[in-house]
Amino acid sequence: MTVAVAPPRRRMRLPAAWRRPLAIVGAAVIVIWVLIALLAPVLPLQDPLHQSSAVLASPSAGHLLGTDELGRDVLSRTLWGSQVSLPLAVVLVLASLVIGSVLGAVAGYIGGIVDEVIMRIADLVFAFPTIILAMVVAAALGPSLTNAVIALTFVNWPNYARVMRALVLGARGQEYVIAGRLLGSGPFTSLRRDVLPNVASPMLVLATLDFGNQILLLSGLSFLGLGAVPPTAEWGSMVGDGVQQFSSWWLATFPGLAIFSVVVGFNFLGDALRDALDPRTAGAVQGTTV
C-alpha cells in the first residue's frame, strides 16, 4: 500500500503585502525601470553614444539632463544604462542563487566532510570584505562587465549557500522528508522533490532583496573602473566620470539617482515579498497596526 505524505502547504499572502504603499512604490519603480530598459530603443532618445559639440552643457530644453564631457546626452545614457545594470543584476543574482543553492543544499543534506569543505570555503570568502574581494577578483580578471559579474558571483554565492544549508538542515528532519526516504526515494530525489520546494520561498525573498545590493556593487566596480568599459552607458561608470567633472553636477547626480531608485525599489519589493512568503514575519505584520 502506498501512503502519500503531502508536504505542508503555505498560503500566499501576496495580495495583503501589496496593499502597503512602500511595496507598491517599490514595485512601480522596478516596473518603470524594466519598461525603460525594454523600450529604450523605441523611446525618442538621442543615441547614447552620439558625441555632439555641446560639451558639458547644463540641463536645457535640448538636453534635459545636460551633456557629458564628450557631448553625449545624459538623459539618454541614464535611461539606456538600465539596459546594462538590470539584466546584469538578474544574471548575477541568478548565478549566485543557483551556485549557492546547489552547494548549500548538498552541504546541508549530505553533511559530513562534504558539508565541512563547502562551508569552510564559504567562510574563507566571508573572511574578506565583499567589495574588497570583488575588486581583487575583478582587477585580476581585467575590467569588463562580464568579469565584474564573475567577481561578484564569486563573493556572493556563499550568502545563498549558508541560508540554503540552514533551511535544508531544518527540513531534512521533517516527517514528510523521512517518509519519502522510507518509501524509497534516493537522496537527490528526496532533496529535489521534498526539500527544495519547501525552502524555495525564503531563497526567493533573499534573491529579491539581493538585487539592490548587487546593482550597487556592480555600479561600485564600474565606478572604480573595474566594470563597464567606455563608451558603455553604465550608471556606476557615469558617476565615476562625473566625479572628475566636479563643477558639472548633473553628470553624477542623475545616474546616481537611477542607482538609488532601483536599489530602494528592490528593497521595498523584497520586504513585501518576504512578508508575503515568510509566515512568521507576515503574521507579525498582519497583526500590527500603527
Add this chain to the structure above:
Amino acid sequence: MSRVPVRPAALGATALAAALVLAGCSAGGGSSNSSSGGPTKTLVVDNTFDLKTSDPARAFELTGSIVDKAIYETALTFQGDDTTKPLPQLATFKESSDNKVLTLTLNGKHAFSSGNPVTIDDIVWSYKRVQAIAGNPSFLLTDQSTGKNLDIAKTSSTTMTITDTNPNPALPFILPNPSLGVLDSKVLTKHGGTTTKSDGAEQYLNGHSAGSGPYALTSYSATTKVVFGPNPHYVGSKPTYGRVVLQNVTGPSQKIDVQGNQAQIATGLNAQQVQGIGSSLKVLKSTSPDVGYLWLNQNPTYGKGVTNNAAFVTAVRKGLNYQDILAVAGTGSSQPGGMVPSQFLGSIKPDATNTYDASAAKAALTKAGYKGQTVTLSYPTDATLSGVEFSTLAQKVQSQLEAVGVKVKLAGTPISTLLDAYRAGKLQAGIMYWGPDFPDPSDYTTFSPGEALGLRAGWAASMSPEVTKAKQAAEASTGTGRAAAYEAWQRAANQNGPFVPLLQPARYFVTASSVTDVKPNAVWTVDLAAIK
C-alpha cells in the same frame, strides 16, 4: 497603517546608494590650513603627486622635479618659463666648437644647507652618482645614440669637463634638469652616498636636504605632502614664503581647496574645472609641453595585418578630427605638427598629413584592403594629460575612427600594466603621452625606427630608411641648422611613421589673487622659490 519592517541590510544598501549619488556632489580630501600673514608666510600648493623619491639621481617624476628644484641647485638653469636659453647657476659653461666637450667653471660662491661650500668636486661627484645609480634620469648623462656614459672629469679646482664621443649640442639644455641637482658630497658620503651602483643615500635624502637650493626639507611624505623651510645658507635672494607646503590633492578637490583658500595654488585643474572658478582667483593658462599621441603597431605579429599597413595608418591620420579632439581637451590646447612640442626648437605646424579629411580616410581604407577588423586601442585609465582623461580622448578617437569605418575596441588599463605591454611592443594601437626630459628636439628622436619609442610601436630600424636618414641628419646638425634638420625629420616621420601627434593640452595654474610670479616651466613645472 502597517508597520514597515526595516532591515539593517536594506538600510545599509540604501545609505550606500545615497552615498553614490552624493559622490558627484562632494569630493574627498582636504588641505592643511594656510596663512598669508605673520612672521613666516606660508604657501600651500596643491599637486596631484606622482612622487617616488626626492633623491635627484633617482627622481624623474613631475612632482619630484618640483621638489628637487626647490632643494637643489644645478650647474645651469633656465629663467622663468623660457627654456630656450640655458643660463649659469652653480657654473658658467662653454662648448667646444665640435659640441663634444662642455666646460663648466664654478660660478661664484654657493653653500649647501649644511654650511659646506659647493665645490667642483661636488658637481663631479653628483653627476657620477647619477650615472652609477643607473636610475631613470641616468640617461641624461649618456650619449643619446650609443647610450654610453659621458666622460665627466675635474680639470682644476674650479673647472670640469663633460665629454661626449658625438656632438651633443643639447647638453646645456639637459644640465638644468633638477635630477642633475648638485648634492653635498661630504654629507652624503657619511650617509651611504657613493658614486657606485651600491649607493644607499636615498633614504637619507627622503628626509633631509643636501642641496644648496633656496629651500630645505622640513618633512617629506611621498603620498601626502612635502613641507619646505628656508635654507639658511642659500646665497640667492631669500624666497618670499618662509614655509611651503606641497600637498597631494586630486583635481576636483584642488578646486575646492583653492576656492576656500585652503591652498593658494592649484596645479592640476583641467579646462572644465577652471570654468567658473571665481573672480577672486587668477587663472594662468599656458600650453603644456606634454604631447598626447596615438601609435599604430608596425610589427605584423601585433599589427595583425591592419595597423602595420601603411595605407591604414594614412586612413587613421586623415580620419581623426584634430580640432574636435582639441575641443574636448579644452581652451588653450593645441595640435602639434610633429612629436616636438610647439615651444621647442624644431617644432612644426600641422600639415596635410595631420589634417582631417574623411573622404581621403575612407579612400585610404579601401586602398588598405581593410575588411572591418577590430583594432584594439589601449590607453591608461589612471593617468591624465594635464587633467584631460585618457578615457575621454580614447572615446573621442574611437568615435571619429568609427565614423570613417574603422572598428575600434577600447582597452583601458592601469598605466603600470599598460607600460609593461607597451614597452614590450605588444600592443596593437594606443594613446599615450610624452613629457620632455629636457627642452631640446634631440629628446624626441627616440620616436624613430629602431629607437626605444619606435620599437614600442614595432617600428624596426629597417622599416623607414628615409626617416632614419633624416633623424641622423638632425642629430648631426649644429648651430642654426638644427631647427631645419629636426623639422625635416618630423615631416618624414609624418609621411611614414606610426606615431600620430594628437594634442598638447592646456596647462592651468589657479592661484589666489595675492600670489604672483608663478611661471610654468617645461622642465620643473613650477619654481616654488620664485613665487611671490
